[in-house]
Amino acid sequence: MAVSRAAQGLRAWLLQRFTAVYLAIYLLAMTASLLIRGVADYSAWRDHFGEPLTGVLTAMFAMAVLLHVWVGMRDVLIDYIHAVWLRLSLLAVFGLVLFGSLLWVLRALALAALPGVN
Amino acid sequence: MDKHKPAPKFLNLLQIELPPGGIASIAHRVSGVLMFLSIPLVAWLFGLSLQDEQGYRAALDYLQCLPLRLLSLLLVWSLAHHLLAGLRHLFLDLEIGISRTRARTSAWVVNLGALALTVVYLGIWL
Numbered sequence: 037m038a039v040s041r042a043a044q045g046l047r048a049w050l051l052q053r054f055t056a057v058y059l060a061i062y063l064l065a066m067t068a069s070l071l072i073r074g075v076a077d078y079s080a081w082r083d084h085f086g087e088p089l090t091g092v093l094t095a096m097f098a099m100a101v102l103l104h105v106w107v108g109m110r111d112v113l114i115d116y117i118h119a120v121w122l123r124l125s126l127l128a129v130f131g132l133v134l135f136g137s138l139l140w141v142l143r144a145l146a147l148a149a150l151p152g153v154n
Numbered sequence: 155m156d157k158h159k160p161a162p163k164f165l166n167l168l169q170i171e172l173p174p175g176g177i178a179s180i181a182h183r184v185s186g187v188l189m190f191l192s193i194p195l196v197a198w199l200f201g202l203s204l205q206d207e208q209g210y211r212a213a214l215d216y217l218q219c220l221p222l223r224l225l226s227l228l229l230v231w232s233l234a235h236h237l238l239a240g241l242r243h244l245f246l247d248l249e250i251g252i253s254r255t256r257a258r259t260s261a262w263v264v265n266l267g268a269l270a271l272t273v274v275y276l277g278i279w280l
Contacts, residue, residue, distance in 0.1 A: 053247065056240050063237065078210035085204060105193070108186050130190075137197035144201035 048107045055104040062097045086148040098141045102134045174261035181265065182239040185232035192229055223279075230275045235268035 069090075075081050084090055109130050117123040172180070203213035216222055242260050245251050251260050 053244060056244065060237060060241065063233075078207045081210060082204055101193070105186075105190050109190055112183065112187060133194055137193050140197045140201050144204045148204045 055100040178261040185236040231272040234271040238264040
């Protein structure tokens, strides 16, 4: 898995583009939303991400980032790292870092959504 | 454009004249890697900012320090360039703007647009 481009090229190519479209829309909408609201303090910031819709859209954003970055970094590794053992090791490390970061963001969103946890 | 220039035998980065599309392409890659490398830090800061009042203040304080200011500048450029270059890529995939002149123009728009957005950010934030 994930060693050659040919093995899962089209799927990765499509995934890269689908996630790209979502990431672009989310970023533009979220930037606009934050600018219009003018988040001034902690409670406004927490309320914003504690909203169910914002929370779910942001969780989807974090997952889309993970998939997008996974494909992108895989392409970079395939281009520059030719020793397969090193390429796979780096890919594994990247995967762990990305998955850990995703869980961290999801945890933060869940805590923001639950009133009175903190 | 000398037609008789010999093919380069090695990659001399100072002698390669990359066309605007080439600059947009390599910068797309560099910006993507930069953003990837900063993901753990950004995720941690995001979690900290949502944790509680103290965490929110701490996160804002961290963002005020010089290294993170510089990093945020780099990341704003990265995001702007990656987004613009990515949109250009999607249009090219749909065979929109693939003529040489239009592709060159859009590459310039991407390269300079990202820098312009970074300057706007610089004006607001720093």
